[in-house]
Amino acid sequence: QLQLQESGPGLVKPSETLSLTCTVSGGSISSSSYYWGWIRQPPGKGLEWIGSIYYSGNTYYNPSLKSRVTISVDTSKNQFSLRLSSVTAAETAVYYCASLKGGWADYWGQGTLVTVSS
Amino acid sequence: IVLTQSPGTLSLSPGERATLSCRASQTVSSSYLAWYQQKPGQAPRLIIYDASSRATGIPDRISGSGSGTDFTLTISRLEPEDFAVYYCQQYGSSPWTFGQGTNVEIK
Numbered sequence: 001q002l003q004l005q006e007s008g009p010g011l012v013k014p015s016e017t018l019s020l021t022c023t024v025s026g027g028s029i030s031s032s033s034y035y036w037g038w039i040r041q042p043p044g045k046g047l048e049w050i051g052s053i054y055y056s057g058n059t060y061y062n063p064s065l066k067s068r069v070t071i072s073v074d075t076s077k078n079q080f081s082l083r084l085s086s087v088t089a090a091e092t093a094v095y096y097c098a099s100l101k102g103g104w105a106d107y108w109g110q111g112t113l114v115t116v117s118s
Numbered sequence: 119i120v121l122t123q124s125p126g127t128l129s130l131s132p133g134e135r136a137t138l139s140c141r142a143s144q145t146v147s148s149s150y151l152a153w154y155q156q157k158p159g160q161a162p163r164l165i166i167y168d169a170s171s172r173a174t175g176i177p178d179r180i181s182g183s184g185s186g187t188d189f190t191l192t193i194s195r196l197e198p199e200d201f202a203v204y205y206c207q208q209y210g211s212s213p214w215t216f217g218q219g220t221n222v223e224i225k
Contacts, residue, residue: 047154047162047205047216062213096161103209104152106173108161 002026004097004109011115018084018114022097029078030055035100036080038071040093041111048093052100053080087116119144119208121217129225136193138220140206145186150210153182153191156219157202165204166191196222 008020022036029036037052051061053071061069070083084091092115098105120143130136140151149169154162164173166182169189179194193200201224206217 046218047207049207049214049216060212064213102167103150103214104164104167104207105154105162106164106167108163111161 002099002107004099004107006095006097006109006112008112008114010113011117012087013118014088014116015086018082018087018091018095018116020082020095020097020112020114022080022082022109024078024080024099029073029080030075033101035060036071036073037098037100037105038082039096039098039105040091041096042090042093050082050084050095089116092116119146119211119215121206121208121215123204123206123217123220125220126218127221127223129223130196131225132196132198134196136191136196136200136222138191138204138222140184140189140191140217142187142189142208144211146189146208147210149185149189150208151182151184151189152207152209154205154207155200155202156205162205193222198224 003025005023012018035052038050041047051071053059053073068085073080094111094113096111097109099107122141124139151169153166155165156162165176170182181192183190203219203221205219
């Protein structure tokens, strides 16, 4: 069974870049069966898909964020990462990483709260 | 594709039947629709994919149905562990989108 764990700073200043890493255990990130994705949830609100990546490096981003998002994969460390530039306070949220099989997220990390504040 | 879930809140008692709706602004291709359950302080949990396929470990009192623009999640007899927020998600068209959620609360 896959396990995913997010890591990264819990506080980011406005206009700076948010960087998170997801470490995958219990399986290989190079598996052809999965995409790997990031989803966020502002406090008390709903879910928003940020983007996803295949082990080969092919990426798919939410067009609303595309100009500011980079998702990358490090197969040697069994990790994938999120970078979101020029963040604002409205992007304070719990950020989840997940494994995506066919488009649905079957395994999720526990989530990490990132607060955007000076 | 915008997904609209109704009702926003469903107040029911254990043992009752819950019917949750997810309506799409456009046809969801190939019934590429999933449902998730989320409890406070926890990550969402996949319960249904491809509109009607149960995820691993999901009991058969929970079922999904629908196609096109109208989808339904049904819980035939609510158990205490079923009280939670439920989200639908479509993955037939980019960007993948979620509904705003239905809160199933104890009456």
